[in-house]
Structure formats: structure tokens, C-alpha cells
Amino acid sequence: MTPRTRPTPARRLLTALTTILALAAVAVVNRPIMVLAADKYHEFAINRQSYKETFGHWSLLPVPAGFKINAIHGALLKTGKVLIIAGSGNNREKFEAGTFRTILWDPRTDKFSDVPTPTDLFCAGHTFLPDGKLLVAGGTKSYEVLEANIKNAAGVMKIKNESPDFGARTFPKGTRFEADNGRVYVSRADVSVPAATKMWHGTQTMVHAGEVEVWVDAAEAGDAPVVKEPAQYKILGLEGDDTRNLYGIAEKITREKQEYGGDKTTYEFDPETERYVRTGDLAKPRWYPTLATLAGGDVLAVSGLDQFGRMIPGTNERYQVKKKKWVPAPSLRRTFPTYPALFLTQDERLFFSGSNAGYGSATEGRTPGLWDVKKNRFQPVHGLADSTMTETSASVMLPPAQDQKVMILGGGAVGDSPISTARTAIADLDDPRPAWRAGPRLPNPTRYLNTVVLPDDTVFTSGGSSGYRGGPYQGRQRSDLLTAQIYDVRKNAFRKAAEPTVGRNYHSEALLLPDGRVITMGSDPIYDRSGKNPGVFEQRIEIYSPPYLFQGARPAAPTGPSLIKRGEKASFATPDAARVREARLVRPSAVTHGTDVDQRSIALGVKKAPGGVTLTVPEKRGLVPAGWYMLFLVDGAGTPSPAKWVRIR
Ligand SMILES: [Cu+2]
Incomplete structure (x- = not known):
């Protein structure tokens, strides 16, 4: 960027005044175009050099038709390209058709390219590995089914095998299970149940039954086959000893909503070949897990919903980066809501700020704190205002990371609650007994705030909505916030930034580019503008150029070792x-x-x-x-x- 001579303040004022007067004159002559004139003035104002120097500037990225996708995940690769993952993109038709998308965008050339996406990575977890590959684990195995659409009662059938003698047994999709009262339930998938295992305790032999779980649907529609109590079921078609050794057990078979089901597939995305390379599966299928980097380079997978849409009850696992495989971490049993924000600290603990997205108990596992992942001890961090509003909040390790301060911003009450908060708070983790202290308030109560650390020790925050998924809030149909503000760490204050033109709520994201700009994408509003029909996924991409890009010549990029x-x-x-x-x-x-x-x-x-x-x-x-x-x-x-x-x- 070359510096240019700037007009004097008086000159600038005169230009602005002349423009206003000219526009006003036009407005008086022709009232209907007044709104247009106001828009034109706004256009003019936000494009002035002096405005950009103070507030920065937004521009829409031209995206070729073939690359307009539902951006659910974003990651900046070491090649400088942005990986944008939709998977099925929260679109049931695409899921059922097996159409999964990933694209790459190169900010230097604005070129897009396609990446073959073997499984549905929608709602997977991800983190960068020491070699720059992106570890991507989990995703979507099945879509949710709403109560209104459930005609046949369904539940999870646990098939037990008490025989240690005949190896694993396979039960194809369509296997029938019969209750004591003669009602029949039919399995949704092929499964194989392992043989029982024998364990010797001194002279006594203990047999541990083999187990596998599968969805079953009542053969008959309606409420009659609903079972609300745990019960045992006979597997039809078995003979002899099998009828005793093999049977099903279900906790309940109901017409309740069926949540999204998690997947266990894991990939390392290679930035050089630009392909997903499959590695060892997760031990547990996970939908909405967080992958947190540990100090040694291994990764911990935490939380999520399993393949039946059930909250994973505190079972976490470790990715051994050298062996490229997941191993259970039974000593690190701890429950968190889905997509918990877990930050690696200087002393090698994981700080849970309380931020999370979407699922989990309203009470258990929501307390912020420092998790010692060597001893599985948890030190709560108290004092957070609006502590029941951490869902859909944002959290960020403030720059520079040496200060070990984490900020939480906004958030709402659990689930689709209409309540949200403008609270921010900061925890200083260097303190031996850290506690939250209040930060400056956001201009509005905000869920889904996009939060990006800039290289000048500020944090760019933009978008979000006051209502659940951009929906109704205090009498308004739509609640997207077309505002942005920059948090200055040294001043502990927000300052206004230029306003984005595209709303960003649920399923939106933003990230810093190597050239100092910020890309914002995605958004999944619950309703359309009328507030009556389902919302349409936002596929536009908008880019923010911070004020530092308008302040004359920048220092050149350094050259040296890699x-x-x-x-x-x-x-x-x-x-x-x-x-x-x-x-x-x-x-x-x-x-x-x-x-x-x-x-x-x-x-x-x-x-x-x-x-x-x-x-x-x-x-x-x-x-x-x-x-x-x-x-x-x-x-x-x-x-x-x-x-x-x-x-x-
Ligand atoms: Cu989601």
C-alpha cells in the first residue's frame, strides 16, 4: 500500500458538506429518492479514506456459483489457503444423497477449488497437528428426526451375547425383536455382537456378555408399541441355546425426538496434497466434539453426541499423533457440554471457559475451570456473571497469550431460550486462584459472536444475534446484529468498527488471514425474513480489512528460517x-x-x-x-x- 497525500481536515469537511448539501437539494426536489440518497451518502461515507483509517472496511467476496456452500467449519492452512467444510451442510437432502462438500479458497488469487469429501464432516471436531495437517474427527452419521415426524416408536436395542463359544454373531438390518406382549421391533442396520469373554478371578470364572447397540423401530405405527421402562426382548428366528444366549435389552422405545447421530471417522487433512487422509477411527462416535491440543502434541477429543444422539457421559479419548490413532482415556473421565471451549494453558492444563454450543445437561459440566489433564483434577473458576448464559458464547485467549487471560463474550441460556447477555468477563489464569472479573459490555446481548485475534493485540468481534439463531428477540422477527467492534486489550475497551452487511448467527465463523484481513462466512437462521418459513443458509462471504490496512505503508513481510x-x-x-x-x-x-x-x-x-x-x-x-x-x-x-x-x- 503506497502512502498518499491526505486532504486537510478543513478541505475534507468542505467536501463532505458540499456532498450533503447537494444530496439534500436533490432530496427536496424529489422526495421519493431520499432513501436512495441516504444510502448513497452511507456508501460515500464508508468508502472515505478517513473512515477506513478509523473503522476499517468490509467487502463481499465474489464466489463463483459452483463454490457457494454452507460454510460450517473454517481453518487456515499453512499454505495460506482457507479450508471451508460444509459436509452435508445441515441439509437433509444433501445428507441423504451423500453429497458432502469441502472447498479451498486462496486469498492471494481468489481462486476456489473442490476437495473430495468422503464422509459427512458436518459437526466434526478439528485442530492443527504439529506438522500442519488438520486433524478432523467425527461428524454426522444420522440426521435428527423431529417428534412430529416420528410415526413408529423407536429406541436403542442393546443386543447381548452370553456365549463365549461361537465367536461374533451378525444380525442383519431388519432383524426382529419381540416384547413379552408380542409386539415387534425391527433393526435399522447390520450389526455384529462379539462373543462373551471369560475372566478368571482365582478359581471362579466370570463371563462378560458381548454387546452391541442398534436402532429399532416398532413394526406397527402409533403409540401402542411405546415402552417407557427397561425391558428384555426375544430375537426372532433363533433356535436352541441361542434363544437363551442372545437377546435384546432396551431402556425405552418412544416417539421422542431423535437427535443427530455422531460418526467416528477420522482424517488428517494434508495441506500439500489437499486431500483428506483417513487415519484411526475414534473409539466413540462423536458429533460436536472439541479437539484440544495437549502440550506434547497429542490431541484430546472431548464431549459430543454418540451414534444414537446421546450425550457422551464424560468418556474422552486421546489421539496419539505419532501412531495416528485414538486411544480411550478412562483416567480423564469428565463431562462437558458439546463443543466445549478448552484452552491449553502455560502450565499445561486445559481451561474450560464455559463456552459451548448446543447440547448437554443444563446443570452438569457447565462450571468454568482449570482441568489438570495429568491428574484429572478440576479447579473451578468462579465469579462469572450470567453464568447460566454460556451456551453459544464466544471465548478467546487474549493477546499476547503470555498474559494467560481468557475472555468470554455474550452467550445465551441453554437450548432455544430467548434470553441472551451482553456480558464479557476475563479470567487471569496466572493467578493461583483465578476468578472472573467483569469486562466491558457488548453493545447488545449477543449469541454466536465471531471473535478473531488480530496481530496488533486487539480482538475483532462481529455479527452474532440477540435471539436464538437470529430469530425473534423482544418483539422483532429477526435479531442478527449488523455490528462489529474491536476489543483493545491494553485499554480494556471496545471501539466501534465498520458494520458488516451480512448477518452471522448459528453455524457462522470468522478467521484471520495471513495478509491481516478477516474472512467471515456461514450463518444458519432459524426463520426467513417473514418469520414464518424456515431460514435459508447464508452462503455469502464477507471480508473485513481492519484500520491498520489503511494507515500507509506496512512493514514488509520478514524473510528468514521456516x-x-x-x-x-x-x-x-x-x-x-x-x-x-x-x-x-x-x-x-x-x-x-x-x-x-x-x-x-x-x-x-x-x-x-x-x-x-x-x-x-x-x-x-x-x-x-x-x-x-x-x-x-x-x-x-x-x-x-x-x-x-x-x-x-
Ligand atoms: Cu451445529
Whole structure:
């Protein structure tokens, strides 16, 4: 960007006044075009250099028709391209047709490309691995079925095999189960139940029955086959000893809503080949899990709904990054709501801020706190105002990450509640007994706020809605917030930013690009504008250019090594060494449902050297998890260079 001579304030005022007068004159002459004139003036105002310098600027990204998709997940790859995942995109027809989408967008060329998507990654979890691949696990195995659409009672049948002798037994889809009263229930899928296992306790032999679960539907429609109590069922078609050894047990068979079911498929997305590479399955199918990076580079999968749409009761698991496989973590039993916000701390614990998205007990597992993942101890962090409104809130580790402060912003009450909050709060995790203290309030009560760490130690926040999924709020039909504000960490205050033109609520996301801009995409309103019909997924992409991009020439991107070890120094060349004050390593976002536990900005030690700067990377792996980062040099006015990608080991 080249600096240009700026008009004097008096000159600018005169230009503005002349324009207003001219527009006013037009309005008087021709009243019907007054609204148009106001729009024109707004257009003019937001495009002035002085406006952009203070508030930044939005622009819509032209997206070719073939690449308009329901953006549910977004991640910035080390190649500089943005991975945008829809999977089935919360669209039942696409799910049933097996049409799953992933696209790549290159911010340098605005080119889009398609990525083959083998399974439905809608509502999977993701995080970056130390080598820059994106671990993607779970997703959608089945869509929800609403109560109104359930004609035949259904439930989960647990098939038991008490015989250790004849190996696994297969029960094809359509297998019939009979209750004592003669009513019949039919299985939805092929399953295989393992043989019982024998265990010797001293001289005694214990037999543990093999088990497998499968959905069953009542053969007959209506309420008569509803069973509300646990019961045992006979499997039809068996003979001899099998009739004793093999049977079904169901907790309940009802016409209640059936939630989305989770999947266990896992991939490492390779940014070089731009393909999903399948690795070991999750031990438990998960829908809405959070994948949290641990200090050593392994990943913990936490929470989610299982293949039958049931909350996973505290069973978490670890991805062994070297072996590319998941292993159960029975010693880390702990319950969280779905998509919990879990941040790796300097002392290698996971901080649960309370933010989450969508499912889980209204009471259990919602208390914020520090989770020691070595000893499975949990230290609650108290003092959060509106503590019953953490669902659909946003959470972010404030820059620089060395300060170990996490901010929670907005949120609403559990489920589709019409209540939401403008509260923000900050927890200082460096404190031995951390507690929340109030932060500045948002301009409006806000769910689904998009929150992006910028390289100048500010946090860009935009969009969201006051009502559930952009729906009714205090008498209005739609409640998208066409507002944006920048949180300044040093001043502990928000300042207004230019207004987006596209509303973003549920299933929306935003992330920082290597050139310093912010991409915002997705949104899944519950209703359309009339408030009567179902909403339509928002496929437009809007890009925000922060004020620092309009303040004259930026420092050049640094050149130098692409690999630095934690705790070590590295020298980078830059023609702008004289004006560089700060350097930040920004870990790229991997975001969905307002949950982005990857993004963080780490301050580096800066020393001027001939023709450049020498930078020091902090030592702690809980502060700087291994992986690929964007390195920004920042001048005294807070203007960042374009980023250079570096790998930290
Ligand atoms: Cu969702």
C-alpha cells in the first residue's frame, strides 16, 4: 500500500458538506429518492479514506456459483489457503444423497477449488497437528428426526451375547425383536455382537456378555408399541441355546425426538496434497466434539453426541499423533457440554471457559475451570456473571497469550431460550486462584459472536444475534446484529468498527488471514425474513480489512528460517527493521460453532540486528504448542506486516 497525500481536515469537511448539501437539494426536489440518497451518502461515507483509517472496511467476496456452500467449519492452512467444510451442510437432502462438500479458497488469487469429501464432516471436531495437517474427527452419521415426524416408536436395542463359544454373531438390518406382549421391533442396520469373554478371578470364572447397540423401530405405527421402562426382548428366528444366549435389552422405545447421530471417522487433512487422509477411527462416535491440543502434541477429543444422539457421559479419548490413532482415556473421565471451549494453558492444563454450543445437561459440566489433564483434577473458576448464559458464547485467549487471560463474550441460556447477555468477563489464569472479573459490555446481548485475534493485540468481534439463531428477540422477527467492534486489550475497551452487511448467527465463523484481513462466512437462521418459513443458509462471504490496512505503508513481510525451536532465537531480514517494535506468532484458526481453541497470539522477544531483527520464541510448550504459525512484524503504530509462515518445534 503506497502512502498518499491526505486532504486537510478543513478541505475534507468542505467536501463532505458540499456532498450533503447537494444530496439534500436533490432530496427536496424529489422526495421519493431520499432513501436512495441516504444510502448513497452511507456508501460515500464508508468508502472515505478517513473512515477506513478509523473503522476499517468490509467487502463481499465474489464466489463463483459452483463454490457457494454452507460454510460450517473454517481453518487456515499453512499454505495460506482457507479450508471451508460444509459436509452435508445441515441439509437433509444433501445428507441423504451423500453429497458432502469441502472447498479451498486462496486469498492471494481468489481462486476456489473442490476437495473430495468422503464422509459427512458436518459437526466434526478439528485442530492443527504439529506438522500442519488438520486433524478432523467425527461428524454426522444420522440426521435428527423431529417428534412430529416420528410415526413408529423407536429406541436403542442393546443386543447381548452370553456365549463365549461361537465367536461374533451378525444380525442383519431388519432383524426382529419381540416384547413379552408380542409386539415387534425391527433393526435399522447390520450389526455384529462379539462373543462373551471369560475372566478368571482365582478359581471362579466370570463371563462378560458381548454387546452391541442398534436402532429399532416398532413394526406397527402409533403409540401402542411405546415402552417407557427397561425391558428384555426375544430375537426372532433363533433356535436352541441361542434363544437363551442372545437377546435384546432396551431402556425405552418412544416417539421422542431423535437427535443427530455422531460418526467416528477420522482424517488428517494434508495441506500439500489437499486431500483428506483417513487415519484411526475414534473409539466413540462423536458429533460436536472439541479437539484440544495437549502440550506434547497429542490431541484430546472431548464431549459430543454418540451414534444414537446421546450425550457422551464424560468418556474422552486421546489421539496419539505419532501412531495416528485414538486411544480411550478412562483416567480423564469428565463431562462437558458439546463443543466445549478448552484452552491449553502455560502450565499445561486445559481451561474450560464455559463456552459451548448446543447440547448437554443444563446443570452438569457447565462450571468454568482449570482441568489438570495429568491428574484429572478440576479447579473451578468462579465469579462469572450470567453464568447460566454460556451456551453459544464466544471465548478467546487474549493477546499476547503470555498474559494467560481468557475472555468470554455474550452467550445465551441453554437450548432455544430467548434470553441472551451482553456480558464479557476475563479470567487471569496466572493467578493461583483465578476468578472472573467483569469486562466491558457488548453493545447488545449477543449469541454466536465471531471473535478473531488480530496481530496488533486487539480482538475483532462481529455479527452474532440477540435471539436464538437470529430469530425473534423482544418483539422483532429477526435479531442478527449488523455490528462489529474491536476489543483493545491494553485499554480494556471496545471501539466501534465498520458494520458488516451480512448477518452471522448459528453455524457462522470468522478467521484471520495471513495478509491481516478477516474472512467471515456461514450463518444458519432459524426463520426467513417473514418469520414464518424456515431460514435459508447464508452462503455469502464477507471480508473485513481492519484500520491498520489503511494507515500507509506496512512493514514488509520478514524473510528468514521456516523452522524455529521453542526457546531459541532466529534472525529475520526486513527493510523495515527501524520501525518494527513487536513480533507476534499467531496460531491459525480452526473454527466451528463459535469454538476456536486453536487461535492464539504469542509475543516474541525482539532485538534489532543489522538489516533485520532477531526474535526469541518462548520456551513453554503449553504456551507455544508445536505447529505452524503466522509470523507478523508490527510497527509502533500497530501496523502488521503480511505474515511469514514458520514452524515451531
Ligand atoms: Cu451445529
